[in-house]
Amino acid sequence: MRALNYTIAESADAAVSSFAEANGAARYIAGGTTLYDLMKLGIEQPAHLIDISRIGGLDSIETGGDLLRFGSRALMADVARTPVVRDEYPILAESLLKAASQQLRNMATVGGNLLQRTRCLYFRNGAGSASAVGVYPCNKREPGSGCAAIGGLDRAQAVLGTSDSCTAVAPGDWPVALTAMDAKLEFLGPDGKRSIPIVELYRLPGDTPHLEFNLTPGELLTSITIPKTAAGLTSTYHKVRDRESYAFALASAAVAIEMDGETVTSSRIALGGVATRPWRSEAAERVLNGQPFSAELALRAGQAAFADARSGQHNAFKLELGARVVADALAIAAGRRA
Ligand SMILES: Cc1cc2nc3c(=O)[nH]c(=O)nc-3n(C[C@H](O)[C@H](O)[C@H](O)COP(=O)(O)OP(=O)(O)OC[C@H]3O[C@@H](n4cnc5c(N)ncnc54)[C@H](O)[C@@H]3O)c2cc1C
Incomplete structure (x- = not known):
């Protein structure tokens, strides 16, 4: 059994500080619906979990003014049933309601959905609980080991943005809707706050498929903003x-x-x-x-x-x-x- 530190963060600043103290061995945990899965498979092996699920304000849902703003730990289910989202932005509500199951959406956060990892068969299977190396080579899981999906069971694999190192599909539905809606993401990190367009969050695999997000260690997603548009109604x-x-x-x-x-x-x-x-x-x-x-x-x-x-x-x-x-x-x- 491996030792695991668990910290419940009271604020975004405290979460970022706790992450910095863990020297890169930490993960934030929100709803836990995918991170715990990956830990059981031995793919993620953090020494320190920083629970952000109780941070006040990170669960806010604001629909007044020119923007829609969702705190990163707002629940998928709560965002989907927000009247403005449901009635004026079907693209957003449908992307949430067609993801996972109602039980999962009651636990899972809109921030965690953006940062979930691929469901590629070879990335997830064969890792075992004792070793992250696993039975099948996977450049995303074990850089330089190869890609069993290329020439293997590739029915679910990507056909756009692939490389000779990786063809794993980006799994989330909500990030696709946010990409169409030009969403911006706000982060708090060790160097302060920054805001990026969602298209800048995700990296192409190239020859470094293990690097999936353009983030520096410890950056905490705090909120998602979407400019309001009449196009929401015809979506x-x-x-x-x-x-x-x-x-x-x-x-x-x-x-x-x-x-x-x-x-x-x-x-x-x-x-x-x-x-x-x-x-x-x-x-x-x-x-x-x-x-x-x-x-x-x-x-x-x-x-x-x-x-x-x-x-x-x-x-x-x-x-x-x-x-x-x-x-x-x-x-x-x-x-x-x-
Ligand atoms: C059986 C099953 C079916 C599913 N089907 C679908 C589907 O059809 N479509 C779909 O889109 N998704 C699907 N999912 C995925 C599900 O939507 C995600 O598991 C969920 O959205 C993740 O949110 P979470 O809050 O539980 O994240 P967590 O598991 O807590 O975290 C996920 C990742 O995000 C990081 N993270 C979380 N919050 C932050 C933050 N604020 N800042 C920085 N890092 C953060 C964590 O460190 C971790 O790496 C499915 C999941 C399961 C288990």
Whole structure:
């Protein structure tokens, strides 16, 4: 049995200080719905857990003014049922409600969802409880060991943003919706506060897939802000998976559009389940903007999103499926215009 220190932080400043004192061997814990899993699998082995689940203010949900602001430890379930989110930003509510299960959403936080690690079969399987090395090579788990997914069971793997070292899919639904909505993330770290666009949080795997986030050790996510926009009303998060609930995406699309009559005047499109990070598709947006909406145009936009995709042995279906998911999402969003 390994010793584990456990600190309940009373404030964000205290959490950051405790992390610094642990010399890199710490992890923040919020809802614990994924970190405890990874600890049981031996993939995460922190010597110090810093519980942030009781920090006052980090659970706030603010919907007045020009921004939506969610404290990082607001629960997924609470954000999804917030009236403004539910009624004016279906893209956000649906991305939360189509993730995990109600029991998990009652525990899991919107911040933890952004920072969860991949569900890649080879990353998670075979690690065992005694060793993080595991049965299968995985460059994300054990840098330099190789990637068993490449040439292996790759049906669930990414087709966009992959490298010769890693094809693991970014798992979260909520980060895809936030990417389409140009969310910003606020952090408190040892060097103070900073705010970054969500697209800057996630790294492409390249030849360092074990480095997943552009964060310095000990940075605590404090809040998520989203600029309010009329496009929220004509938006959706559309997710296709192996079963209708309680499963990660095979392909998903978060879309928000604005239209003048039949013409699409602006669009935001992000993809999930198909890429190594939440994937904004400006190529798809370019196809749509300024054009009269039609099913044919929507499918062309979807196909443009996958023009640079690279499939393996068993996941080529994601190119066709992903394009159709984008097209269907656009049809749902367009159908919501007043
Ligand atoms: C069976 C199952 C099915 C699931 N299905 C889906 C799904 O379909 N779609 C989906 O999107 N997700 C799914 N999930 C994942 C689930 O949504 C996440 O486990 C959850 O959102 C994580 O939130 P948490 O608060 O429990 O995070 P924790 O487990 O507490 O933490 C997760 C990670 O984030 C870090 N962290 C947490 N908060 C902060 C912070 N404020 N600052 C810095 N670091 C922080 C932790 O150190 C840890 O590394 C599923 C999970 C399970 C177990």
